[in-house]
Amino acid sequence: MQWFVIFKKELLENWRNLKWIWVPIVFIIFAVMDPITTYYLPKIMDAVGGMPEGAVVDIPMPNANEAMMMSFGELSLLGVLITVVIAMGTISGEMKSGVYELILSKPVKYTHYVSAKFMSIALMVWVSTALAIIAGWYYVALLFGTIDFTKLLTGILFFSLYFALIVSIVLMVNTWFQTPGLVAFISLLLIIILNVATSIYGHILTWSPALISDYIGAYLSTGTLTDELWYSALMALVFSIVCIQFAIITLKNRALQ
Amino acid sequence: MALLEANHLTKTFNNVSVINDVSFSLEHGKCVALLGPNGSGKTTTLRMLAGFIKPTNGSIDFNEESLSKDFRNYVGYLPQFPVFHNWMTGKEFLVYAGQLAHLSKAEAKERADELLELVNLKEVRKLRISKYSGGMKQRLGIAQALIHAPKLIILDEPASALDPIGRREILNLMRELKKDATILYSTHILNDAEEVSDEILLLNEGKVIEQGSMHELESVQNTVTIKLSFSEDPKFIEDRLKEIESVFKVNQVANDYLLTVHDLQVARQQLLDVVNRENWQLTKFEVAKTSLEDLFMKAVKS
Known part of the structure; x- marks a missing residue:
């Protein structure tokens, strides 16, 4: 009951400050940008004057799966950035302004407070990602070739877990600092460390959540769900829960100080 | 019997003690002023009683049966500088606060309307809080503290930042409130304390240096x-x-x-x-x- 009250308030807030409008639009732009520009690249080159005489540049046309992966790739880069930005002040901003003190003077459970915030942001990011991927899929189908829609939906579900992890990391960092800008910076640092570590020690860290979008790509072209995909998804889920728990404990300890 | 007993409260931040062995009790239906110069630990004491921070040592006991351990359930708290969700309207915020305190939506709405009437914000209930003046925000702050009909109302400097008219309104409101609740409030405006409180508690450097009813203190003098x-x-x-x-x-x-x-x-x-x-x-x-x-x-x- 109390959980729902906070959740609904968060949804209303994000509706009134228009996040529910601009976040999906920005995500969709990110997802459709790459497939479209790649398809029209030769024409764009011609229009701006073409290649110099004699230069032979052969730009291979990607296939449908490769084009689809461009959408996933853009979202796991720019989409993550936007997610960090929209979540950076959700707790730290309330602490900084002081409204946190009014809310927490009511018998609000920290678990409810943090998890309702998580769900409201995650829901927005999930909906935006799903809309964006489907928009990307639509343009890929028009320009490159069709991809099975059920496979795509499965891919979206796995991708959502990666975003759940991102939101949880930002929420956890939110409880450490009271400056939203610093929260964004530290969160991005953690996400970059996760990605860099994964690319350096990729042969060991095959379960790293940072590899989810790569595994989704493999799944889209082969059609088989690999164990690695399941495990990295499981890791994303476990890490999300751990981060949220950390956030709750940090807030509780802050009260005990 | 006392509503609340605070026994040997001590609070240290980074090994610096802010509150040092403070004990007092609050009687039912009394209006108690917490006085003291700036930095004497008034806000810290109030925040401990509001359940917002835990004392390093000592205990706070509410003598109420069948109440939960979380005393935020029966304490209403107004911080020194209340900040709201400015994108909400006054009424929305009160309903939200009421629901957080486990009222149903219908109860919260009904209670919000009563309180808006009481604190004289009925005309602006549908206005965004960002448009409210300082005095209106203070009154909304009091209304949100009262939303769940708390046994103890804790007000941190309720009138200090207001103009004389706003101050007068708050004092009159407090006089109304003490008819059916216990009020503990901090102030450094001594006239206010003389006017509405039954008892005072004088803090300095984290210690209680005087306490008692106004009458007693006068005779002690x-x-x-x-x-x-x-x-x-x-x-x-x-x-x-x-x-x-x-x-x-x-x-x-x-x-x-x-x-x-x-x-x-x-x-x-x-x-x-x-x-x-x-x-x-x-x-x-x-x-x-x-x-x-x-x-x-x-x-x-x-």
């Missing part, structure tokens, strides 16, 4: 101030006043003389005799109550 006003400064009377045996201190402020006396009966007699005999042009003879300010200054400086 054991002195009364008499004010003599003259139309023009009657020169050379200070020495004459000092000669009167019941007067032990004389202060001159412009044309007024403030006399501190021990025994009012004797002093009044002796003074009026002298005034008559010497034919002083007295315009006003006033027995002033011992002001809290004297007490405050004395206690804090010692």
